[in-house]
Amino acid sequence: MLSQKPHLSEIEIYDVLANERRWETLRVLTTTSGRITVAELATAIAEVETATRPVPKSTRDSVYASLHQTHLPKLDELGIIKYHIDSREIELRDGAKQVDRYMDVVTKYGVTWGEYYQLLGISGQMLVIFSLIGLPLVGAIDPILWASLVLGVFAISVGYQLWTSRWRLLQLFG
Known part of the structure; x- marks a missing residue:
């Protein structure tokens, strides 16, 4: 998980952005300075998905689990984010710049x-x-x-x- 890919192919970028939770993860991270916790990210994504505030706990927990188990490790492996598993914090890496253009x-x-x-x-x-x-x-x-x-x-x-x-x-x- 510590390796960072120097260059992402368009197929990898489209694969990342094809999933709404990964896309929303990157949107939230690009509007946040520094690190954000998985709990904060899960809440933000659940708010978008349900259009409610406060978000139902079951929905937030479901988003949290999918982020922790699937989406964040994938983004970390591609060098787009750094996922600090021990502290459950996330921050953007240089690889995010490659994806940013495709989000516009x-x-x-x-x-x-x-x-x-x-x-x-x-x-x-x-x-x-x-x-x-x-x-x-x-x-x-x-x-x-x-x-x-x-x-x-x-x-x-x-x-x-x-x-x-x-x-x-x-x-x-x-």
Whole structure:
């Protein structure tokens, strides 16, 4: 269990993410700094699965057992997490970075939506700055117009992203 794989294949990554508890484990760990106990993780996952708070003890115990016996050892073996069995604590390892990209929605152009929005934000900011300093061509257009244009593209992009992933949203909120 101490070995860490230097590189995960896409098949291994898809296998990891195919299971909702492993996927949710990684989501919880990426939003938590440092270590988390198996009990805390089991409670968080059981809350998502049942959409109730507090979670029924039997559900939390079932999630805890499957994490401890199956999912956490697998993630540890692949080098994605470090599972400290003696203290029942978990933390992310460098292997999680390989999986992280697959947890984001990738567009048909091979870029994640996060990367797209970062590029759009930086480009918009640069257009406004160039307009303010009077760079030829760009400076001829008011910075507020550039900012409005970029915000409009953001709004259209968000609408498109929500529309194309509506089936996921319906499952989540339906």
